[in-house]
Amino acid sequence: MIVELGHFALVLALMVALVQALLPLWGAHRGNAALMAVAAPAAVVQFALLALSFGVLTWAFVVSDFSLAVVTANSHTLKPMLYKITGTWGNHEGSLLLWSLILALFGASAAWFGGNLPDRLRARVIAVQGLIGVAFIAFLLFTSNPFWRLQTPPLDGNDLNPLLQDPGLAFHPPFLYLGYVGLSMAFSFAIAALIEGRVDAAWARWVRPWTLAAWIFLTIGIALGSWWAYYELGWGGFWFWDPVENASFMPWLLAAALLHSAIVVEKRESLKSWTILLAILAFGFSLIGTFIVRSGVITSVHSFASDPERGVFILGILAFFTGGGLVLYALRASAMEAKGLFGMVSRESALVLNNILLAVSAFVVFIGTIWPLISEIMMDRVVSVGEPFFNAAFTPFFVALAVVLPAGAMLAWKRGDLVRALKGLIPVAALSVALALLVWAMQSGRSALGPIGVLLGAWVVLGALWDLWSRTGRGPNRLSRLTRLPRADWGKASAHAGLGVLIFAVAAMHAWKVEVIRVAQLGETFALGQYDVTVKEVHDEQGPNYRTTMAEMVVTKAGAPVAVMFPEKRFYPVQSMPTTEAAIHQTALRDLYLVIGDPQQGGGWAVRGYLEPFAVWLWIGSGLMALGGLLSLTDRRYRVAAGARRPVVQGVPAE
Secondary structure, three states, X not given: OHHHHXXXXXXXXXXXXXXXXXXXXXXXXXXXXXXXXXXXXXHHHHHHHHHHHHHHHXXXXXXXXXXXXXXXXXXXXXXXXXXXXXXXXXXXXXXXXXXXXXXXXXXXXXXXXXOOOOHHHHHHHHHHHHHHHHHHHHHHHHHOOOOOEOOOXXXXXXXXXXXXXXXXHHHHHHHHHHHHHHHHHHHXXXXXXXXXXXXXXXXXXXXXXXXXXXHHHHHHHHHHHHHHHHHHOOOOOOOOOOHHHHHHHHHHHHHHXXXXXXXXXXXXXOOHHHHHHHHHHHHHHHHHHHHHHHHOOOOOOOOOOOOHHHHHHHHHHHHHHHHHHHHHHHHHHHHOOOOOOOOOOOHHHHHHHHHHHHHHHHHHHHHHHHHHHHHHHHHOOOOOOOHHHHHHHHHHHHHHHHHHHHXXXXXXXXXXXXXXXXXXXXXXXXXXXXHHHHHHHHOOOOOOHHHHHHHHHHHHHHHHHHHHHHOOOOOOOHHHHXXXXXXXXXXXXXXXXXXXXXXXXXXXXXXXOEEEEEEEOOOOEEEEOOEEEEEEEEEEEEOOOOEEEEEEEEEEEOOEEEEEEOOEEEEEOOOOEEEEEOEEEXXXXXXXXXXXXXXXXXXXXXXXXXXXXXXHHHHHHHHHHHHHHHHHHOOHHHHOOOOOOOOOEOOEOXX
């Protein structure tokens, strides 16, 4: 009975979403206040119904209700409770319900916190959110119903994919979906603005918090996914340029570009058409990511489904919203007249360059991701595009972005003085070069990658700090004025510094990584950089729903004990699938990373060891970027209304 309640709530949510999509749009077109007023309560009711439906599905997983096909396929009675709960979204049907729930949450949030918006704009934004909800709830009900019953329920389930039975991946999807789906708000604002034919500073002020929130969630979601891949897959890396990794990275790049272009719209009322286009493309690439994960056209360890029927449905959603948005953009973009003029050397120009580099970077990742598919369809050739291509094609644009970031952030609006900005950055450049030269002199090899990473990372981090300090003016009490700077200034410095830390960590891990792959006998000692590793013991243990082979490895340095580490190789009998559990000993300067493999015919065990320099700074940098976004989001200027638009003429309400 409870399951049927969840199913019924899902059907009702579809009906409410239809009302939310149609009546407010018609009301805004006709100027009918009563119809426009339907938007907010409809959005709240849709969210409540989907929350009820998702709660019922979660309950079914918790109590192991194997009468549901999705529970049978993705759960097991012996599975730990955490993974019973996270199994709710660890599959295609449940994750799509979570997607729809988050979409409704953003629509309801626009109803709750959008009281400062003009009535017509608010009605149109919520209506577009409702229209997206119609598409995804229909997709859920007609192709991926999570409440599908089995005629003969089994005694036990097939268990969740063992790779998903991990805390990192348990929380990675919700954050990623909050980012993916959050970009729908930017899309809805863009479509509403195109319908009205009007974009101004107030519109940019309204759209920025939603985009910033989505970007923060995407940053956290991508970082969690990278962290999971690092310690769970056992290959010693953090980014594989997998198609699904790229599917989340492309919207992140475009959302970052959208945030910066919206600043220009808000401050100078320029780049209006470009900002609208970015809002459409950012959500469009979120839909492309959904297509990649769920259509089966591209194989990935992250994929949820490989059903062509579902792929066609998602392709239809992608074509309708992205294609329809672009058609509307082509028809109305000429109405987005730019008012602010600026010189070639100015903050605006620097932000335009920032946007170009981010957009081209996203385009490069997109081409590399879909090229195998294009090659197979059009040329009947099976090709693989991997790390060498992405490193060669993507890296130059991000290096250029790092180079221009500190100087561009310090230029004045409208007309800047590049010489003056660079002059202020001379100490930053000198210290960055000195650090790079010091690293070059200290490193044992002569690869330039490490020193270049130090140079760029220090340039971006110190440039961000110098930009913050320069805002305190001159004279005494600069420290006091520093603490009183707006949170958005602190957020900007934190996000930019986080990017610098990330650049340094990536370069360090590529330049100075030490790798050992060998067969080790029990009691044998082998070298891993400046450390000695001894395989002391290997034994079997029984977990709650898996068997594990666990090794005990003792690590010493110059005879002094450093750590005792326990890498595992687990086997999940229900799914007949092994997983790797790396043992990691982490400090601020390096990670010791050990993996136990299979027993060998001649005796001994396959062992892999990695010395990962400055690995923890990869996630510290990601955290600083997310923190920067959060600080900016809590700035009072984001929370207070942007101000109602002034009436154009007497007796005519401003829209």
